[in-house]
Amino acid sequence: xxxxxxxxxxxxxxxxxxxxxxxxxxxxxxxxxxxxxxxxxxxxxxxxxxxxxxxxxxxxxxxxxxxxxxxxxxxxxxxxxxxxxxxxxxxxxxxxxxxxxxxxxxxxxxxxxxxxxxxxxxxxxxxxxxxxxxxxxxxxxxxxxxxxxxxxxxxxxxxxxxxxxxxxxxxxxxxxxxxxxxxxxxxxxxxxxxxxxxxxxxxxxxxxxxxxxxxxxxxxxxxxxxxxxxxxxxxxxxxxxxxxxxxxxxxxxxxxxxxxxxxxxxxxxxxxxxxxxxxxxxxxxxxxxxxxxxxxxxxxxxxxxxxxxxxxxxxxxxxxxxxxxxxxxxxxxxxxxxxxxxxxxxxxxxxxxxxxxxxxxxxxxxxxxxxxxxxxxxxxxxxxxxxxxxxxxxxxxxxxxxxxxxxxxxxxxxxxxxxxxxxxxxxxxxxxxxxxxxxxxxxxxxxxxxxxxxxxxxxxxxxxxxxxxxxxxxxxxxxxxxxxxxxxxxxxxxxxxxxxxxxxxxxxxxxxxxxxxxxxxxxxxxxxxxxxxxxxxxxxxxxxxxxxxxxxxxxx
Amino acid sequence: xxxxxxxxxxxxxxxxxxxxxxxxxxxxxxxxxxxxxxxxxxxxxxxxxxxxxxxxxxxxxxxxxxxxxxxxxxxxxxxxxxxxxxxxxxxxxxxxxxxxxxxxxxxxxxxxxxxxxxxxxxxxxxxxxxxxxxxxxxxxxxxxxxxxxxxxxxxxxxxxxxxxxxxxxxxxxxxxxxxxxxxxxxxxxxxxxxxxxxxxxxxxxxxxxxxxxxxxxxxxxxxxxxxxxxxxxxxxxxxxxxxxxxxxxxxxxxxxxxxxxxxxxxxxxxxxxxxxxxxxxxxxxxxxxxxxxxxxxxxxxxxxxxxxxxxxxxxxxxxxxxxxxxxxxxxxxxxxxxxxxxxxxxxxxxxxxxxxxxxxxxxxxxxxxxxxxxxxxxxxxxxxxxxxxxxxxxxxxxxxxxxxxxxxxxxxxxxxxxxxxxxxxxxxxxxxxxxxxx
Numbered sequence: 001x002x003x004x005x006x007x008x009x010x011x012x013x014x015x016x017x018x019x020x021x022x023x024x025x026x027x028x029x030x031x032x033x034x035x036x037x038x039x040x041x042x043x044x045x046x047x048x049x050x051x052x053x054x055x056x057x058x059x060x061x062x063x064x065x066x067x068x069x070x071x072x073x074x075x076x077x078x079x080x081x082x083x084x085x086x087x088x089x090x091x092x093x094x095x096x097x098x099x100x101x102x103x104x105x106x107x108x109x110x111x112x113x114x115x116x117x118x119x120x121x122x123x124x125x126x127x128x129x130x131x132x133x134x135x136x137x138x139x140x141x142x143x144x145x146x147x148x149x150x151x152x153x154x155x156x157x158x159x160x161x162x163x164x165x166x167x168x169x170x171x172x173x174x175x176x177x178x179x180x181x182x183x184x185x186x187x188x189x190x191x192x193x194x195x196x197x198x199x200x201x202x203x204x205x206x207x208x209x210x211x212x213x214x215x216x217x218x219x220x221x222x223x224x225x226x227x228x229x230x231x232x233x234x235x236x237x238x239x240x241x242x243x244x245x246x247x248x249x250x251x252x253x254x255x256x257x258x259x260x261x262x263x264x265x266x267x268x269x270x271x272x273x274x275x276x277x278x279x280x281x282x283x284x285x286x287x288x289x290x291x292x293x294x295x296x297x298x299x300x301x302x303x304x305x306x307x308x309x310x311x312x313x314x315x316x317x318x319x320x321x322x323x324x325x326x327x328x329x330x331x332x333x334x335x336x337x338x339x340x341x342x343x344x345x346x347x348x349x350x351x352x353x354x355x356x357x358x359x360x361x362x363x364x365x366x367x368x369x370x371x372x373x374x375x376x377x378x379x380x381x382x383x384x385x386x387x388x389x390x391x392x393x394x395x396x397x398x399x400x401x402x403x404x405x406x407x408x409x410x411x412x413x414x415x416x417x418x419x420x421x422x423x424x425x426x427x428x429x430x431x432x433x434x435x436x437x438x439x440x441x442x443x444x445x446x447x448x449x450x451x452x453x454x455x456x457x458x459x460x461x462x463x464x465x466x467x468x469x470x471x472x473x474x475x476x477x478x479x480x481x482x483x484x485x486x487x488x489x490x491x492x493x494x495x496x497x498x499x500x501x502x503x504x505x506x507x508x509x510x511x512x513x514x515x516x517x518x519x520x521x522x523x524x525x526x527x528x529x530x531x532x533x534x535x536x537x538x539x540x541x542x543x544x545x546x547x548x549x550x551x552x553x554x555x556x
Numbered sequence: 557x558x559x560x561x562x563x564x565x566x567x568x569x570x571x572x573x574x575x576x577x578x579x580x581x582x583x584x585x586x587x588x589x590x591x592x593x594x595x596x597x598x599x600x601x602x603x604x605x606x607x608x609x610x611x612x613x614x615x616x617x618x619x620x621x622x623x624x625x626x627x628x629x630x631x632x633x634x635x636x637x638x639x640x641x642x643x644x645x646x647x648x649x650x651x652x653x654x655x656x657x658x659x660x661x662x663x664x665x666x667x668x669x670x671x672x673x674x675x676x677x678x679x680x681x682x683x684x685x686x687x688x689x690x691x692x693x694x695x696x697x698x699x700x701x702x703x704x705x706x707x708x709x710x711x712x713x714x715x716x717x718x719x720x721x722x723x724x725x726x727x728x729x730x731x732x733x734x735x736x737x738x739x740x741x742x743x744x745x746x747x748x749x750x751x752x753x754x755x756x757x758x759x760x761x762x763x764x765x766x767x768x769x770x771x772x773x774x775x776x777x778x779x780x781x782x783x784x785x786x787x788x789x790x791x792x793x794x795x796x797x798x799x800x801x802x803x804x805x806x807x808x809x810x811x812x813x814x815x816x817x818x819x820x821x822x823x824x825x826x827x828x829x830x831x832x833x834x835x836x837x838x839x840x841x842x843x844x845x846x847x848x849x850x851x852x853x854x855x856x857x858x859x860x861x862x863x864x865x866x867x868x869x870x871x872x873x874x875x876x877x878x879x880x881x882x883x884x885x886x887x888x889x890x891x892x893x894x895x896x897x898x899x900x901x902x903x904x905x906x907x908x909x910x911x912x913x914x915x916x917x918x919x920x921x922x923x924x925x926x927x928x929x930x931x932x933x934x935x936x937x938x939x940x941x942x943x944x945x946x947x948x949x950x951x952x953x954x955x956x957x958x959x960x961x962x963x964x965x966x967x968x969x970x971x972x973x974x975x976x977x978x979x980x981x982x983x984x985x986x987x988x989x990x991x992x993x994x
Contacts, residue, residue, distance in 0.1 A: 064761070064762060064765075065758075065762050065765060065766070089711065089714070089808070090714055092706055092707050092709075093689055093693075093707040095696075095703065095704060095705035095706075095707075097703060103703070103704075105701075105702075105703070105704065105761075105765070106704070107700060107701065107704060107765050107768045107769065108768065108769040108772050109700060109706060109768070109772050110679065110680070110771075110772040110775040110776055111683075111706070111709065111718070112772065113744075113769075113772045113773055113775070113776040114718050114721075114776055117740065117743070117744065117776065120743070121740075166750070166753075169746060169749055169750060169753075170746060172742070172746070173742060173743070173746060175742075177738070178738060178739055178742045180733075180735065185739075189739055189742060189743060192739075192743045193742075193743050193746040193747065196743055196744065196746065196747035197746070197747060197750045198747070198750055198751045198754050198766065198769065199750065199754065206758070206762065283692075284692040286806070287690075287691050287692050287806060287807075288691060288692060289691040289692075289849035289860065291860075291863075379849065379860070379863070380863070402645075402646035402647070402648065402651065403646070403647055403648070404647070409647060409648055409925050410866060410923065410924075410925040413866070413868055556760070
C-alpha cells in the first residue's frame with residue numbers, strides 16, 4: 001500500500017504547524033507522529049484495523065448509534081406520520097463540532113427525554129386527529145389489527161422490520177388498563193411509544209460481525225438509513241426500504257442506483273445545500289450580531305437573500321454546472337434577487353427569487369458569497385483573522401492551535417484614520433503571534449475588499465483597500481504563493497490538491513458525524529484520487545463516497 | 557397544543573392579587589436536612605473592569621469601587637475571590653465559557669454535582685438560561701462529557717413546566733385513574749424496556765451512551781410516577797403573566813431584549829423554587845452568553861454588552877460607562893437573587909444559609925481579555941461552612957503564580973459534601989482553595 005498522495009500532504013502540514021504553533025492540532029496528536037509528518041504513521045496504521053480492505057476501498061472507522069439531530073428528528077416525524085414537522089425548541093440545541101451539528105457521540109439527557117415525551121404526545125394526537133382510521137391499515141374490530149398496525153408503523157419508525165418480541169413489547173400499549181378500552185388511544189400510545197424508542201431516536205450503524213477480526217458490516221437496513229440521512233436528512237422512503245429488503249443494497253452498484261436517485265431528488269438538493277451550510281459555517285448568517293449603525297442596509301431581507309443565494313449557487317454548481325471545485329470557487333455568475341443585487345451593486349434582474357446574472361468584476365464564486373463574508377466577520381468590521389481561519393480550516397483543513405494563554409486577543413480598536421489591515425499589523429510584528437498568524441492573516445487580507453457584511457468596498461476610511469496577500473505553506477515546504485484579491489486567491493485554491501482533499505474530508509465528516517482522523521486516510525486518499533480522475537466532479541464524489549466498502553464496513 | 561400531564565393545578569396567576577414576586581404558599585411536607593447543601597452557579601458574561609471591580613481593603617472591612625459598589629447592601633452575604641487564574645484551554649471568551657465550570661476537563665461541575673447529589677431529587681440538576689442562544693449564542697458552561705455541551709433552557713415557561721410538572725396533585729376523594737399519568741408511565745416504561753433490550757447487545761462506548769440515556773429515562777420516569785419527594789404543595793410563579801408568542805420565530809419571545817430582565821427574573825425565581833422545593837440540589841443560570849450581543853433596555857446605552865466591555869483602557873470613556881451600567885444591572889439581579897434565597901425557609905434557616913452560589917464569568921477584564929485574576933464571587937453560607945462578608949486575594953499565592961480556579965471548584969464540591977480533591981486542571985496542584993473554608 002502506498003500512501004504518498006494528497007492526503008499525506010494535508011497531514012504533513014499538521015506537523016509543520018505543530019512545529020510553528022506548538023500546541024496539538026485538530027484531531028491529531030503531533031507527539032505520536034514524531035518528526036516524520038503524517039504519511040509515515042499513516043502507512044503504519046493499517047487501515048481498517050483488520051487490514052481486510054484494500055486502500056482503494058477506503059478505511060473503515062468507528063460507527064455509532066447516531067442520535068437524530070433536531071433537524072433530522074423533525075423531518076423524520078413528519079415523514080413517518082404525515083404531520084407537519086413538529087417544533088423542536090424543547091430539545092436541547094446540539095453542540096457542534098467544527099460547525100457540524102450531527103455529532104455521532106451525542107447523548108440523551110433528561111431534558112431530551114422530557115422534550116421527546118411532550119412532542120410525541122402532541123404528534124400522536126395530531127396524527128390520529130388528521131388521519132383517523134386511515135392511519136391504521138386494518139379494522140379496529142380485527143383482533144390482529146393492533147399487531148398489524150405496530151408491525152407496519154414500527155418497521156418505518158425503526159427503519160427495519162421489527163422482531164416478534166419487539167412487537168409484543170409495544171402490543172402491551174393496547175392494554176385496556178392503559179387505553180380504557182379506546183382503540184385509538186392504543187394507536188396514540190403506540191405512536192408515542194415508537195417515537196420514544198431508542199431504535200427510532202438513534203439510527204444504528206453498528207452492523208453485524210463479518211468474521212474478520214474486529215470488523216462489522218452494516219445491515220442492508222442500516223445502509224438504507226445511512227444513505228437517506230446522509231443524502232436526504234430524513235428516514236428512508238418505501239422504495240429505499242424495499243431495496244434493502246430485496247438485497248439491492250448488498251453491492252456497490254445497487255447502493256449507487258439508490259444514491260443517485262436520492263442525491264438528485266429535491267430533498268437531495270436541499271441536503272446538499274445543508275452540507276455546504278455546515279462546511280462553510282454559514283448557519284450563523286441569519287441571526288448573526290451586526291452593528292445596525294455601521295451596517296444599516298444589512299436587513300433580514302438581505303440576510304435571507306444571501307442564504308437563498310448560497311443555496312441556489314450550490315445547487316446550480318452541483319446539479320446544473322460542472323460540479324467542480326473550479327466552478328465553485330471561480331464561477332463568473334452570481335445568484336441574486338433584486339434586493340441582493342442592489343446590495344451587491346449589480347443591476348436588478350427583476351426577480352424576487354435568486355436568478356443567475358453575470359458576476360461582474362467584484363463577485364463570483366464561493367469566497368464572494370455574502371453569506372460566507374458576513375458569517376466570517378466581526379459585528380462591526382471585517383475580520384482578516386476569521387476569514388483567514390476560514391480558508392485555513394475550512395478550505396485547507398489545517399487547524400492552527402488557539403492563541404497562547406498569555407497574549408491579549410482583543411482585536412485592535414476601530415480607528416477612523418487607518419484600514420483594518422493596518423490595525424492588524426501587530427500580528428506580524430509580535431513573535432508571540434506571528435508564528436501562526438503568518439499562516440492566517442495574509443489569507444484574510446485578500447478579503448479586505450468586502451466589509452463585515454459582505455458589501456464591496458474599494459476604500460476604507462477614505463484609504464485605498466489593499467487586498468493583496470499570500471498563501472504561506474499551502475503544503476509543507478511550499479513557497480509562499482502571492483495573490484491580489486479574491487479572484488486570484490480562488491484561482492490558487494482551486495488548483496491545489498490540498499483544497500480538493502479538504503472538501504472530501506469535510507464531506508466524510510458530514511456523513512460520518514465525526515471529525516476525520518488518521519484512521520480515515522485511505523478513504524480521503526481514495527476519494528481524492530477518484531475526484532481527480534472525475535475531473536473534480538463533486539456530484540460524483542458524493543456517489544463514490546457511498547460506493548466504498550468503507551461505507552458499509554465499520555471497525556471498533 | 558402540547559399534552560400536559562398532571563400540570564393543571566399549577567397556577568400561573570395574573571399580576572393581580574399577589575404583591576411580592578415570590579409570595580409563595582408553601583405547604584411544606586418536609587424540610588431540607590441540616591447540612592444538605594445545595595449549589596447554584598450563575599454566569600454573567602464578559603468580565604469586569606479590573607480596577608473598578610475588585611474590593612479595596614483587607615479580608616474584612618473592605619469597600620467596593622464603582623463597578624461593584626451596588627453590591628454593598630449584600631456585602632455580608634458575599635465572598636469576593638480574586639487572584640484565581642483559569643489555566644489551560646483557549647484564552648478567549650468561548651474558551652473561558654468552556655472551562656469556567658469544567659476546569660478544562662470533560663464534565664462541568666454543575667452536571668457532576670448533579671450526578672453526585674441528585675439521586676433523591678426529581679432533577680439531578682437544572683440548567684436555565686437568559687437568551688443564551690440569542691444571535692447563535694457562544695456556548696454553554698455546562699458539559700455532560702467531552703465535547704458534549706448542554707445548552708441551558710432559555711424558555712422559562714417550558715423550563716417551569718418541566719421542573720414542576722411532577723408535583724403531586726392535591727388529594728381528591730376517589731379521583732379515578734389518572735389517565736395521563738398511567739399512559740405516560742406506560743410509554744416511558746416501553747422506552748426503558750426497549751432500551752435495555754438494545755443495551756444488552758452492546759459493549760463499550762455505545763453501551764455507555766445508552767447508560768446515560770437510561771439514567772435520563774429513569775429520572776423522567778420517576779417524575780411521572782411521583783417517586784420523588786418535594787416540599788411544595790403549590791407555588792406561585794410568573795405573576796407578571798409572561799407569555800410566549802408562537803409567531804416569534806426569531807428572535808424567540810424569550811430572547812427579545814425587551815424581555816431580558818423579566819425572563820432573567822423568572823429564571824431566578826424558578827431556580828430558587830426548584831432548590832427550595834427540593835426538586836433539585838443543583839441549579840445553574842446563564843445570563844446571555846460570552847461576547848454578549850444583548851442591549852438591555854433602560855440602561856442609558858444602546859451599545860451591546862460585549863462591545864462596551866472593550867472600553868479601551870479609559871475607565872471614563874463612554875464605553876466604560878456603558879460597561880459599568882451593564883454590571884450594575886447584574887449587581888441588581890444578584891441582590892434580587894440573594895434576597896429571594898434569604899426569604900426562603902430551609903433547614904434551620906434560609907435557603908441562602910443552606911446554599912453556596914458561585915458567580916462566574918468567562919474572562920477577567922473585558923479590555924485586558926485575560927483569564928488571570930478572575931472576578932469570582934461566592935454567596936451563601938453552605939450550611940455554616942462558608943464565612944461570608946470577606947474578600948480573598950490569591951494573586952501570586954501559588955509559588956509566585958495565581959492559584960488555579962479549579963481549586964475553587966474543588967472547594968465548592970467539598971462544601972456540597974462531595975469529597976474530591978481535584979476537578980479538571982491540576983497543573984498548579986490539587987485540593988481546595990487554601991483559607992476559603994474554616
